[in-house]
Amino acid sequence: MMVMRYQLAYPETPIPIVGWFFAESGGIMLPENYNTLGAMHGTIMIFLGVVPLAVGAFGNYLVPLQIGAPDMAFPKLNASSYWSYFIGGVIMLASFFTPEGAARSGWTSYPPLSIFESGQTMWLCGMIFLITSSLLGSMNIIVTIVQLRAPGLTWFKLPFFIWTQLITSFLLVLAFPPLEAASILQLMDRVAGTSFFLPSGLVYAGNAVEAYGSGSPLLWQHLFWFLAHPEVYVLILPAIGIVGEIIANNTRKPLWGYKSMIYAISFLGFMSFIVWAHHMFLTGMGQTMSAFFQLTTMIISIPSVVVLTAFFLSLWGGSIRFNTPMLFALSFLPMFGIGGLTGLPLGVAASDIFLHDTYYVIGHFHYVVAPGTLFALFAGIYYWFPKVTGKKLHEGLGKLHFWPSLLFMNGVFMPMFIQGLAGLSRRMYDGGTQYAHASDILQWNEFMTISAFCLGAAQIPFILNIFMTLASKATGERNPWDSTTIEWSSPSPPLPHVNFDEEVHVYHGPYEYSVPGKDKDFCPQTVK
Amino acid sequence: MSSIPYILEERPDTGLNNSRLGIWIFIASEIMLFGGLFSAYVFLRFAAPEGDFDYWGSKLNVPMATFNTLMLITSSVTMIMSWASLRMKQFDKYKMYLGLTILCGLGFLVVKYIEYTSKFHHGIFPSSSTFMGIYFTLTGLHVLHILGGLLVLIYFWSPVGKRMYDEDPNLLANRIEVTGLYWHFVDLVWIFLFPILYLL
């Protein structure tokens, strides 16, 4: 990441420290290297980073606790999911060190390019393992939620986070397999010489391609985006769930519109299957289908707005505690708002013709994923750290982590909108120096790169905080945030294989804060 | 062992035990996996030059595939019979029916092997045409599913099954039910593959 940013700001100059990696070219990054970094950055962040963190780690850890279950429903399946992830991850990372190098056809791996470029075979094998891992994991989550809820925990007493995990898992189960199928097809194209994605009469690097032909590159795009649009909701839904938990806890109020949010995200889950071709407006799509996908894209933004509005209304009149998790959760709201709203111009074909494949798109999705999902994950780490370890992270260091992160995050991504609106294309290894129309906005590159390095530096307090807290003595306090949900009635850390030290029985809804007439301002779900 | 509830007994409000729900979700994802390939098949068929798929499709061996279809259907019946026998606590019959299922599965693989090798002998490979590509991919993936299923069946046919039966017959019955659901699904996929690849 940092290397990419450096390259964009100072193209054609040797890169310090990691320059040895590009030794043959005297430390200067070649276009191929940039492409590799770009492709692997996307892949690693999404498939090795956020999904496993949000669904694998947070999901696996919190789902049993929040529903009062002793463990996940299938521990062996859980282990195989983990090992599958591990193998996939090793294949992906090992591909950097093979003679061919890692994949360089973008995280979207569009054919025909991806059929010819080196490194792609490893990428596909890695993907097949990673997909399998996610599938097994999400099956486990669904069964756990449906079957292992504690007595008394009815559907509408489930914490909102559990609902987001349930919908996310369904998206994974239904959307991931087609990409697995597509990966198998692409693997066949590369290894067995088929031409599923190769049209007839293709010329590559000046030579006619020897293949049967009559395939279609668009087939890949359909199968890929059939997964990849639901995938963006896989990235955002767990984040929304985390933020919901933290907001309810720190406003000391029930979540506003709990049920409508559940309906909204269910609808969102369904709709996410029929919007995917908004990524393909520029593939020569016909008028009718283009209109259809524009319409569905506009419709799907409604539930997102419902959720966001409900969160804002939840803040209204609350006596808010501004601790670190809450700060991260609060900043999620406007950041996700910016990300979502900038999606709308992309969802309208007329404006997308201009914006497609510019830095505007990069800005759009990074706003949703980086200051959005990532901040929510940070919030989650600060919030549940005491549950996992019995120790609370330091508040001062936490704030030192939060404020610079927020500032520099925007420093990195906000200028992308400016550059994109000026027409700067994405995936330019030199940051666009060769384009006249980009010359007015190129100075931003340096600013963004400096911000990115500062953003990296802003993570130092976080890492320090983790290690320092781990070294300190555990208090073992069960419920440091005075929270209502079930996980806080277990010991901190929870007991292995059984989690709870007494029978769990649920009497209340998830967010009974400040109930009039009670002597405390919260009423845990498990207390009569 | 573990304290996880509803491994065998059914949860009152859902009426399900964990493994039955689990295998159905697994099947749901398998439907989408083969769905992706079926979708690719239809898409490519429309994209291909007129008559291309017909021409290459006519090179497949229909009698062999018909035989294989009957084989899989039979294996499905013996599979469910072995489960029924187990529920009637007739272990010997269970073992016989399960053995028959395994034999049918192996027979299917043998026929498939003959089909593949005769194609290779005639110089027909996945790269020969788009139809052949999708044919080999779809049937190859299906064969992998048969293989996986056979491994599980053999595991339960081996002495492990007997030991499990002696410990808790209901546990074995549950395992066989779940495996059976998977096995029927693989049969189901073939029921669609057969006409689409061989007959159209």
Added chain:
Amino acid sequence: MSNKTDITVEEHLEIQHHVKTYINVFVALIVLTFITVAVSYLEVSFIEAFFLAVMIASVKGSLVLGFFMHLITEKQAIIWILVSTLIAFMILMFLPLVSMIDHTNTW
């Protein structure tokens, strides 16, 4: 619940009744297989042949699903999961196809 090694007479009868159904389904499947092969020799257009083949396959599939996989007596939760899977499957089958046909250019 039955005890571990014995089952009651009623249960036994019920299972035997099921077994009869399985045999009937088996016969039906065999017959339908031959019908599928037979209709493939009819001289009809591709579209007609396609619908015939898929229709017969669907009947066979429903038999397997309904009786071998016990879907007709299955619980709500599973039916819901399968219905949503079916919807997603249909979307996956047809939306790419419709988009392709709607493309202004050739692909």
